[in-house]
Amino acid sequence: MDSLSADKIREYRGTLTKPGVESPHRNRSVEENLDLFGRMRAGEFPDGAYVLRARIDMASPNLNMRDPVMYRILHASHHRTGDQWCIYPMYDWAHGQSDSIEGVTHSICTLEFEDHRPLYDWFLEQLGIFHPQQIEFARLNLSYTMMSKRRLLALVQKGIVDGWDDPRMPTISGLRRRGYTPESIRDFSERIGVAKRDSIVDVALLEHCLRDDLNKSARRVMAVLRPLKVIIDNYPDDKIEEVEAVNNPEDESMGTRPLTFSKVLYIEKDDFREDPPKKFFRLSPGSEVRLKHAYYITCVDVEKDEKTGEIVAVHCSYDPATKGGWSADGRKVKGTLHWVSAAHAIEAEVRLYDYLFTKEAPDVVEEGKEFTDFLNPNSLEILHGCKVEPSLAEAKAGDRFQFLRHGYFCADTKYFTPDRLVFNRAVSLRDTWAKIEKKQADE
């Protein structure tokens, strides 16, 4: 039993290069120690008055062996045992015993506990109980992601994220809400392996595993995130048709569904350019594209707001001979767009996520900086007024879809209701056009 203050214990411990000094209380008699420990457990002393320490070796080059503390007084309410106890064991003292009691044969932990293994072994040996083997491995680090629980807690407490299950959080609840499948996480775990060296796994691999899984299983649906009105001039005003859409080209057994086509549609704003760059396969004045599963259309006119010059609608003509999305004359169109019928689409809120940090290793920060200095201001973008196909009205929280040409989305488990459809983007599709465009911009 030691009655040195915490400060004194630190002082007596020595440093990395200087051996420690034994506490003046180190040689108390067994009787006195027993008496003191009994009273300590009985709650006679205030916090910090006494600690129980193991007498090992104050000169050990391993600081953990310099008479480590086993129990300290903490008059705190425990979430399970309440005020029943006022002394609590230190991790090193408790760790081996709980492993032993549980009959764990191999106790896996992270690298920073390598220095603690001699102590783990020492306690077990002194106790003479079943001796599990502790083995240390490197922790998982993900690029552009923070994995430290303490720092993640800070994000939650500061309100930077929407709780532990914020879809940007690398927590299980966060990944789940984001739309990650258990299969994809297991696949990822297998692919990254386990080793003893410090490393940062590319978050792109995690994303790849999700795409890989969802590509095979997710239902394809039409969702226009940033709507642009398209009017088919030569299509009858009141006509409504049904076209058949494949639910998943990777899995025929998932069947088809009907889609409603009409004169006024929405397409993606990005899918139209009045002044198209090179290699732009989408809609532009005079160009012909396919509306997926429906018709070929050609842009004939652009309608702009007189004051702002903003494009408010695009006028097209359609070829009635291309129903279903193919042409008997064999002519090809390079672009295929997704769309929804304006009168039939339903509204949704879509949340686009990006990495929480702009730095590959946000927990490695230089002097004077904090990890919060590298937060990505654009990690969340909320889109209102998105137009999605009517079948999504039957979606349930947690359902996953591929929004055609966009990515994989998950109906949010926190905010999704029949009256308010909220979808989280789990991961985008690979965007080859974005690369081409970026390359063109660089040149």
Add this chain to the structure above:
RNA sequence: UGGGGAGUCGUCCAGUGGUAGGACACAUGACUCUGGAUCAUGGAACCGGGGUUCGAAUCCCUGCUCCCCAGCCA
């Protein structure tokens, strides 16, 4: 500068005395009713210096770099 660990393509993981391999990423091409998916091809690495050996990523010596430890945290 005490002690404990780790160094292999851009990234992660294999290879432990016999042709350095896979995945992701990247690049190029093919195909395509998703610029998706798929397929093909390609570039790309043994921390440095010695030594042992017919032969070294692997064994030996030596140097270098990086990570962890001075909580009554875990």
